[in-house]
Amino acid sequence: MKLKLKIWRQKNSNDKGKIVSYDIENISPDMSFLEMMDVLNEQLTSDGVDPVAFDHDCREGICGSCSMFINGEAHGPDRLVTTCQLHMRKFKDGDTIHIEPFRANSFPVIKDLVVDRSSFDRIQHAGGYISINTSGNTQDANAIPIEKNSADKAFDAATCIGCGACVATCKNSSAMLFVSAKVSQFSLLPQGKVEANDRVLNMVKQMDEEGFGNCTNTGACEVECPKGISLENIARMNRDFLKAKISS
């Protein structure tokens, strides 16, 4: 395949940045999108040009590192996949592909396609955990009976890899899908219910402080989420938040 790539290039967080065009040839349809980027970077390096910086790690769709906005969509045109699992067969020979970083004030660009998603870490630190005394008297989790429906929903929520596609794709840069998944994965389970009120209040407070936009229920986040996290989690977080506010 022969492609024209229009890629966002930005030297650092202070640089204004711009779209730069590159022509690339001999791309196999079986390559992953990141492999195509590797080929481009080889080409740029051999030409003495600074390679395009982009996040990647596992390349198996489970780490949440890769974060490109491809042809106007987070993780590109395919559904339920991260950029590393997107394959070039989704494009046609001669296509022009626009590649930009995930954009939100809360995800500032570090370089080229690499953005700082530490705002997600700070939200997690605000309450995305269960406090357990590990001094030797911890109860075996398997000894606690859990209704299957709740266990399934908690597990579904826990599949969120925190990639930030929800924020990137939302027209309001809202982080509600991410935060609601992290709240739900605990609040549905008996171990998580103990701290449920504080958790939802603190995580939502941190989310608001990070400057994410407000959710307007467009549903774009659910469509673009590589793990198919459901909007049901947002509804659950809304009612958990209201309950916690009233009872606190």
Add this chain to the structure above:
Amino acid sequence: MSNVIQASIIKKIAMAVSGLFLIIFLFQHFVINITSVFSESIFNQFSHFMGSNFVVQFIAQPILIFGVIFHFVMGFVLDFQNRSSRKIKYVKYKGSSNASWMSRNMIISGAVVLSFLILHFYDFWIPEMNYKYVEFLPDDPNRYYDELSHKFEDLVKVVLYVISFGFLSLHLLHGFSSAFQSMGINNKYNYLVKTFTIVYAIGIPLGFSFIAIFHYLNH
């Protein structure tokens, strides 16, 4: 208290509650207006009751006006905040691939509905307030039908009303079911909520359009 109001989820819930309140009002407004198509005297009776009842005039009406102003002001404030949360825009953004036009453009449909409300207030509410509370004209329980009918003599006005009802429909198509999601209701009854949303969001504006066209053609 200020922390409660500033929380993004509380703002969402406030928008949802005020929206549902306006949706209920809209239904009541429709029920009264549709009687004008069938019976002049029933429409006059309803209108006279609404226009002269103390509870309606001095308790329900101020609450309604507050609800309208709150919903619009909050809508514009939230839209401004949301736009500000992404200062550097995408060069290429394909919003239509993952969300409906209605859900992405509530501010546009809302702004059209607001413009319509200004026209509607100019047509009906301001003359009514002037009749009762400025000029203190004598009570006439039979004037309402003629006033309504007279307003729809102008084709341009009828067209403006029908276009506005179209945008109201687009606003409701997302807003109605979205209000339930905002209030934390997303369960096995979703299908019913979404079906009812479609029926209401198309049926009520269509009914209002019918009333306007009926009175225009009735001259």
